Amino acid sequence: MLAGVLIFAGGKLLLESVLFEHQFRENYQPQRVMTAIGGPGEKGVDLFKVRRIVSAKHHAVREPLMETKISFTLNGKARSVTTDPQRSLLEVLREDLRLTGTKYGCGEGQCRACTVLVNGASTASCITSVADVDQQAVTTIEGLADGDKLHPVQAAFLSEGAFQCGYCTAGMVMGVVGALTENPQASESEVMAKMQKHICRCGSYVKYSKAIKRVLAPSGKGHA
């Protein structure tokens, strides 16, 4: 009798867990979830918090908002889009503005492949809603070079062959530029500390580290 009750309770728990997982996957829209829990941030994503919010609010989270005109400076030029303000900056950059240098990695703020600069600060565009950059200045990898002249960070990465598949490279470059924009006198260890959030699935960290050393080489300080 007791064994039967335990088996029934265990089975019920397992079924509920599977159903929850299914519901979570069906309704999980990272950029909207992140908007719901406070928009962009440097903190790690609390998946349990995300799950609770998706479970409690997913109908509200899924509801598109009225299209809104959002204007910002993009790579030095004025741009505007009229769209659902909850959409991620990454999606708008890639799909609407065709700037595909910024990559979609995890979509959850955990890998930094999608890094752009917002007012000079390194920002994960996958968890930043486009509404958050209204009236702000956004720089993408396409905006770094001056004509044919590469930005010093791009040139250093190229000189060191600092990439393998290259998928994470634009995010890495933007991360270094962001670190040096924030603090042009940053030391190597300070830049490295900022880059801890960036993930390279190819494991090209040694080359990236050499590229950063090269950027800082002449004086040991930054050249943003």
Ligand code: FES
């Ligand atoms: S795609 Fe944005 S942090 Fe991974």
Ligand code: FES
């Ligand atoms: S070079 Fe392939 S993911 Fe970094």
